[in-house]
Amino acid sequence: DGGITQSPKYLFRKEGQNVTLSCEQNLNHDAMYWYRQDPGQGLRLIYYSQIVNDFQKGDIAEGYSVSREKKESFPLTVTSAQKNPTAFYLCASTALEGVNGYTFGSGTRLTVV
Amino acid sequence: GQNIDQPTEMTATEGAIVQINCTYQTSGFNGLFWYQQHAGEAPTFLSYNVLDGLEEKGRFSSFLSRSKGYSYLLLKELQMKDSASYLCAGPAEGASGGSYIPTFGRGTSLIVHP
Numbered sequence: 001d002g003g004i005t006q007s008p009k010y011l012f013r014k015e016g017q018n019v020t021l022s023c024e025q026n027l028n029h030d031a032m033y034w035y036r037q038d039p040g041q042g043l044r045l046i047y048y049s050q051i052v053n054d055f056q057k058g059d060i061a062e063g064y065s066v067s068r069e070k071k072e073s074f075p076l077t078v079t080s081a082q083k084n085p086t087a088f089y090l091c092a093s094t095a096l097e098g099v100n101g102y103t104f105g106s107g108t109r110l111t112v113v
Numbered sequence: 114g115q116n117i118d119q120p121t122e123m124t125a126t127e128g129a130i131v132q133i134n135c136t137y138q139t140s141g142f143n144g145l146f147w148y149q150q151h152a153g154e155a156p157t158f159l160s161y162n163v164l165d166g167l168e169e170k171g172r173f174s175s176f177l178s179r180s181k182g183y184s185y186l187l188l189k190e191l192q193m194k195d196s197a198s199y200l201c202a203g204p205a206e207g208a209s210g211g212s213y214i215p216t217f218g219r220g221t222s223l224i225v226h227p
Binding site for chain 2: 035041045102109
């Protein structure tokens with residue numbers, strides 16, 4: 001079955017560490033997105049990519065980095081520059097043709113310890 | 114830019130009907146989505162409206178009025194499993210590649226009680 005897979009489900013980071021969240025999809029979707037969700041808030045866009053080797057900043061890109069070396073993969077690195085990284089991170093993908101709803105991954109809950 | 118507004122929380126009784134409203138302001142329009150999200154899980158797609166009117170899909174219906182910048186999600190015959198957050202995702206400025214990226218509201222937490 002096609003889908004989008006995020007790993008790990010739970011991640012703990014020490015102060016000053018970089019951590020990378022994985023996102024893989026086998027839906028042949030061109031576009032992939034990273035969102036951050038905090039309690040009581042909606043989804044906020046971190047980065048998105050519509051084509052391999054290209055990506056754009058979203059609304060809250062500071063302290064994060066991404067790469068898109070393959071169509072299937074869009075990893076997110078939370079760097080030490082992100083001062084408040086504890087949140088629920090969601091990866092999503094969609095086809096570019098037409099207007100389509102997102103397919104979301106199951107999320108990664110990142111906690112700073 | 115745009116704002117997506119929806120109520121923070123609603124409660125309803127099992128078997129009842131509930132309407133969750135969403136208003137938006139935008140300079141462009143490319144459709145409005147509704148998603149359901151259970152606690153700790155990913156959002157799942159419920160509906161998409163691009164034309165005015167009501168779209169019915171089983172127990173769930175979604176309505177759109179473009180002239181009023183208004184949408185609602187209607188849930189009938191409520192079940193306990195409908196307790197979740199409901200996210201309205203509205204039209205957004207187009208991305209550089211021609212697609213568009215919706216802006217999400219903060220979500221409405223629906224609590225269904227017996």
